[in-house]
Amino acid sequence: EPEVTQTPSHQVTQMGQEVILRCVPISNHLYFYWYRQILGQKVEFLVSFYNNEISEKSEIFDDQFSVERPDGSNFTLKIRSTKLEDSAMYFCASRRGQASYGYTFGSGTRLTVV
Amino acid sequence: AQSVTQLGSHVSVSEGALVLLRCNYSSSVPPYLFWYVQYPNQGLQLLLKYTSAATLVKGINGFEAEFKKSETSFHLTKPSAHMSDAAEYFCAVSDQGAAGNKLTFGGGTRVLVKP
16 A cells, blocks of 8 residues: 655654755645644644645744645655754655545654754 | 644543544544654554545544534544554544644544553
């Protein structure tokens, strides 16, 4: 079964450093998402991406965050200057078409900011 | 805005007993509804989804859920719990109409299965 692949599975970074989280969505999917889950809390929406542009973003997704789909296969989330509170599990998801098709999630990247 | 409420952040059941996880949504029109399971240190796996077809939806691992419009609910059940069902379960909602629409998650319910 096709999978959404996320790398790395775990990343440790120093506060203030830039990080790039990488995702390879399922190849025929058109809609892409980033979510985060702070330890012990609910899964929160960050951003959705369609047709090479952001379609929606949450209040969490401020100027420190950006997304890119540079080559038609990868989908990246960049955090420019990490803060301690950015420590979380970050999930990438993709969707083929209408929401009724369902959303497929990757296994996540655990980001630890020290 | 869509919202999802899961009643009970923790549920403890005995092996072989019924599992019932509650989910209520707020939406002016019936949305699409999903249940995801998260095993420790793993990602989110789709258990089942409601997409305007049958109101009783069967999923993987013996789980099922019933959409009740009058109660704005989508509760998840499994007749007989197994030790392997110990995990966190998330209910999520998505609007039917919007093309790029996001999933909105409930707070999650952690299930503990006692031998």
